[in-house]
Amino acid sequence: MRTAVVVGAGLGGLAVAGALARSGWQVTVLERADRVRPEPTAVVLWPNGVRALHALGLGAGLDAIATALPDGGVRRPDGHWLVQPRPTPADRMPVVVHREDLHDALIAGLGDRVELRTGVAVDTVRVRPGERPAVGAGRHLVEADLVVAADGTDSAVRRQLAPEAAVVSSGSACWRAVIPWYRAPRLAADQPLGGEVLGAGYRFVAASLGERGSSGASRRGGIYWVATAAGAPRPEPPETQLALLKRWYAGWPAPVGELLDATEPADLVQQEVRELRPLPRVYGFPAGPGGVVLLGDAAHAMPPHLGQGACLAFEDAATLSSLLRESRLPDAVQAYDRLRRPRVATVVRQTRRMSAVLQARGRLALRARDAALGTINPRLLSSAASAAAQWRPPTPTP
Ligand SMILES: Cc1cc2nc3c(=O)[nH]c(=O)nc-3n(C[C@H](O)[C@H](O)[C@H](O)COP(=O)(O)OP(=O)(O)OC[C@H]3O[C@@H](n4cnc5c(N)ncnc54)[C@H](O)[C@@H]3O)c2cc1C
Incomplete structure (x- = not known):
């Protein structure tokens, strides 16, 4: 039986571990944290992410917890519409999912061929000709035919290989x-x-998780919001951070103020936005009869402005598991590298263009941004949708 070690039990690691197990692999997941627990937030999945989850065999689980996210347009803080809401065709409509629901669905998909070991921090990787790949955690070495590095932005495996x-x-x-x-x-x-x-350097986005009063699509229903502000994360306690957010977003169009007023400090999850620059030059490293691949944020951490990080992690997982069903292991590792690098480069390029628009500060830059949003919005703002529409899971060769 073919064996795999997946480093990291985040969205990407869990998705690929379950997919490999369902195709008959013996999988070990090594997770640094003592418990596999996502943040109590939500994630927007564009159609590419949804398609990838369906390709991974997780479509039914997703459908049970997802809420459709219609286009609500883009406004300035004075309420002026930069982009009016537009009807979105069903096949381009994103969905929003509570991360805890998504984790539960991914864990339910692991089955009994996956051994999940928590409290194991991988610190080395072995890639040598003629030898199976392996990862090390302290004095322990775990060998397998395939190593999937899904250990997030600070990936120890990527630091060594790329x-x-x-x-x-x-x-x-x-x-x-x-x-x-x-x-x-x-x-x-x-x-x-x-x-x-x-x-100017600030952005506020909100979405419904299920519907009030109904059992809702999500078991953890409510209103999800994300606020982005230029600058460093705040060192103050959550109470002060919430007070700062209320000051920064004072006077913004409804429902921004109402949502901040209804938020409790313990609800807040603060995070510095980080990215990989440059991206790794290689995503697949053949080693002896097997190899190592980088997947998810370990391969392509990017700002969340297009909501594509998790979607790409699911694309990675769907691509890898499809290639592994078709090809010999070292060939699949090389094919994964060939397929994923151009796709990731395109989405990262679009994300960086969006970052420049979102972070425009200063009067001239803002005027240019508003003009750009007003005139080329369909091209620019639908870049996420078009990136999403472009991807299809690899189809098996006849
Ligand atoms: C504010 C914000 C909003 C976002 N919104 C969206 C969105 O709407 N849509 C979207 O698609 N994406 C979104 N993203 C991006 C998305 O959250 C990430 O791309 C995705 O969670 C990455 O998953 P991952 O499994 O690759 O990495 P992670 O979720 O980081 O998981 C990595 C796992 O590896 C473990 N680990 C780390 N190091 C080691 C080690 N040495 N040994 C063992 N285990 C280790 C970690 O503990 C963790 O469990 C957002 C990101 C942010 C910051």
């Missing part, structure tokens, strides 16, 4: 929260969720 890829700050911080329905504000009919507001 030291050219550096983790850098993107110059902004994000705050996220899910306000459970029982204390979520009741919004007027003219204050729909789903849109975003863009200011």
Whole structure:
């Protein structure tokens, strides 16, 4: 039986571990944390991410927990529409999912061929000609036919195999929260969720997780919001961070103020936005009869402005498992590298263009941004949608 070691039990690691196990592999997942527990936030999945999950055999689980996210347009902090909401064709409509629900669905997909070991921090990787690949954690060495490095932005495996890829700050911080329905504000009919507001270096996005009063698509329903602000993360306690957010977003169009008022400090999840610059030059490293691949944020951490990080991790997992069904192991590792690098480069390029627009500060830059949003918005703002629409899971060769 073919064996795999997956380093990291995040969204990417769990997705690929389950897919390999379902195709008959014996899989060991090594996770640094003592418990596999996601943040209490949500994630937007564009159609590419949804398609990838379906290709991985997780479509039914996803459908049960996802809420459709209609286009809510883009406004300025003075309420002026930069981009009016537009009807979105069903096949280009993203969905939003609570991360804990998604984790539960991925864990349910692991089956009994996956051994999950927590509290194991991988610190080395072995890639030598003629030998099976292996990872080390302290004095322990775990060998397998395939090693999947899904250990996130600070990946120890990537640092060793692709030291050219550096983790850098993107110059902004994000705050996220899910306000459970029982204390979520009741919004007027003219204050729909789903849109975003863009200011000078600031952005606010909100979405519904399920519907108030119904059992809802998500078991952890409520209102999810994300606030992005240029600058470093704040060292103050959550109470002060929330007070700062209320000051920064004061006067922004409804429902921004109502949502911040309904948020409790314990709801807040703050994170520095970081990315890999440059990206790794290689995503697949053949080793003896097998190899090592980089997957998810370990391979391509990027700012979340297009909501594509997790979607790409699922694409990686779907591509790898499809290639492994078709080809010999070292060939599949090389094919994975060939297929994933150009795809990732395209999405990262679009994300960086979006970063420049979102982070425009200063009057001239803002005027240029607003003009750009007003005139080329369909091209620029639908870049996420087009990136999403472009990807299809690899089809087996006849
Ligand atoms: C504010 C924000 C909003 C976002 N919104 C979206 C969105 O709407 N849509 C979207 O598609 N993406 C979004 N993303 C991106 C998305 O969250 C990530 O791309 C995705 O979670 C990456 O998953 P991963 O499994 O690759 O890495 P991670 O989730 O980072 O998982 C890595 C795992 O590896 C473990 N680990 C790390 N080092 C080691 C080690 N040495 N040994 C063993 N285990 C280790 C970690 O503990 C962790 O469990 C967002 C990101 C941010 C910051």
